[in-house]
Amino acid sequence: MPMSIPTKSTVQAWARLVRAQHSAHFLVEKALKQNGFPPLTWYDVLLELERAGQAGLRPFELERELLLPQYGVSRLIEKIEKQGYLRRNKCLGDKRGQRLVITKAGEKLRQDMWQVYGPAIEQAIGQRLTSAQTKQLSELLAKLT
């Protein structure tokens, strides 16, 4: 089955997708760094763990939520644990595994990061689109995943 060639419009959408994400992402990371916070990936981990509650999450579950390879998750949680924002619990029923649980300090960090992260998102996206446009963009992007 032969794969067809993209139209001009498709190529343009691709280029703009890359650029838009890059500039938004760059803006957000810059804001976090300027305020002395760790990168976005830390936020994502903490948010997922917070949602998971005291039951915690297995690393391989995190891997599916985040956009990271297995070894990326492995090393990321190592660093976050060292800083005391999560702890590793024994995993009953699977001795290979572990349950990652957010600490109080972790919850605080996530909240503090949001004070910078939220406004950065608003600046990168919200300020540039009407409410209707935002929803439309969201719908279209959903089709690409």
Place this chain on the structure above:
Amino acid sequence: MPMSIPTKSTVQAWARLVRAQHSAHFLVEKALKQNGFPPLTWYDVLLELERAGQAGLRPFELERELLLPQYGVSRLIEKIEKQGYLRRNKCLGDKRGQRLVITKAGEKLRQDMWQVYGPAIEQAIGQRLTSAQTKQLSELLAKLT
């Protein structure tokens, strides 16, 4: 001047932007790698140089087109030159500078890469949206840069 908080829709659009770009980008890079080609950044450089013709481009001009920091460009062109896909010409009128010019081999590489890159874009974007949707997405994304 206080910065406002994003709406749910804005946060969702942000999340989907990151995910959509990630999955599309991942797909394209994978396709290139599987076919033994260098990464996307090489293509971007070669395309810009091809457009610039025999006059070539200065590294700092490339830097603005591509989404790379100055040292990124510096090292990237070093590698591409070593593989023979571009050459550095003297820059008349500015002894600090250089003009980067694509070689024949570079033009061929770009063309060959397009045989994989094009279809990958089509698969990541074109196949998933109607023509009208693609244009709309493109318009919305343009507002974010």
Place this chain on the structure above:
DNA sequence: GCATAGTACATGCAAATGCATGTAAATGAG
């Protein structure tokens, strides 16, 4: 002119990343 500041590009070093592989436990076939 000279001194000072700015621009163009390169690079040393530390940290992050990708890739392949390792270890240990779980699962499944016989």
Place this chain on the structure above:
DNA sequence: CTCATTTACATGCATTTGCATGTACTATGC
């Protein structure tokens, strides 16, 4: 049960990246 396979997670090593700084030339102020 036994052995082969798969899954969960970690890690050594090479490459890439980020950051700060270096070098060389240009532009500007006086």
